[in-house]
Amino acid sequence: MFGLAVDEESGQSTYDGVPLIDLDDDPEDLAQIFHFLWKPPLAEPEFGALCSCIRISTKYLMDSVLNWCLGRLRETVPYESKHFQTSQAYYQNHPDRAAQVIALARKCDLPQYLPPAFYFLATEETGCAIP
Secondary structure (H helix, E strand, O other), rough: OOOOOHHHHHHEEOOOOEOOOOOOOOOOOHHHHHHHHOOOOOOOOOHHHHHHHHHHHHOOOOOHHHHHHHHHHHHHOOOOHHHHHHHHHHHHHHHOOHHHHHHHHHHHHOOOHHHHHHHHHHHHHOOOOOO
């Protein structure tokens, strides 16, 4: 990635003579992964921070970070059929998270999280704001 040829005439941005690479990642996701790497959480991370770390660690193949985060996500939002009632209770307490879990599952190839989240959204009577 850093060994790309730099064309001096192209006007590519540099910092101290080193070429800058533009990232298309969400700045909040990057901030969360840097925070995670420099100050690993001692307690359970917030849901948004966990999702940010999963997105970035999936994209940049940070397997140990991804495995840790997926373990926390599995504890927070169970997806196995034997824990179906638990996942539905979680979504009832946090109705906005069902749509967030669906978006995360689709982006990061986590299809096991889709059925409980879709089921909750399909059967929820009060309606929730889908981001």
